[in-house]
Amino acid sequence: MIKVLLIGLWVCIVSIGGVYLSARMSEATATADAAPAPVVTTVVRGNPISMPVIHNGAVDGYFLGRISLSVDSEKSKKVQLPMDALLTDQLFSLLMGNPMIDLKNVGSFDPENFRNKIKDGINAKLGDAVVANVMIEQLDYMSKETINTNTARRGNNPIPAQKIVEGVVVEAPAPAASH
Structure with a gap:
């Protein structure tokens, strides 16, 4: 029973970490895309x-x-x-x-x-x-x-x-x- 509870907690932590990391990465990409292109x-x-x-x-x-x-x-x-x-x-x-x-x-x-x-x-x-x-x-x-x-x-x-x-x-x- 404790094993199942620890595995569930581990899956939650990994899922939350993945969502957080992907949100931060998409913000960095959006900021880079928003930078004006150099004028030729x-x-x-x-x-x-x-x-x-x-x-x-x-x-x-x-x-x-x-x-x-x-x-x-x-x-x-x-x-x-x-x-x-x-x-x-x-x-x-x-x-x-x-x-x-x-x-x-x-x-x-x-x-x-x-x-x-x-x-x-x-x-x-x-x-x-x-x-x-x-x-x-x-x-x-x-x-x-x-x-x-x-x-x-x-x-x-x-x-x-x-x-x-x-x-x-x-x-x-x-x-x-x-x-």
């Missing part, structure tokens, strides 16, 4: 831009730049307009419509704020968080006087443009291999 991004290389700086109705110089975007690969497939066109439009808005750069005090320029405004502006136009990161490859200023001096020198010892941001090198995406 693609680099969209921007076109080189040259935008006039207009002051008192006259051209004072030009912004020279190239800015690239890191975009969510899946979300960017749904975008109807070319990303480089959206980028150029946003740059014209920031540099011409609402100037963010004080050319007399270039050191006060905040590149992180500039990147965020580009990213937020494009994402707002698209209605989704398509742009993940903005990379400034080049952002320089060349005054009209510097251009005229360099033209007069005919390529001998040109005066370089004024660096606004020290850019990063962005590699062009590799072409897709065809099978």
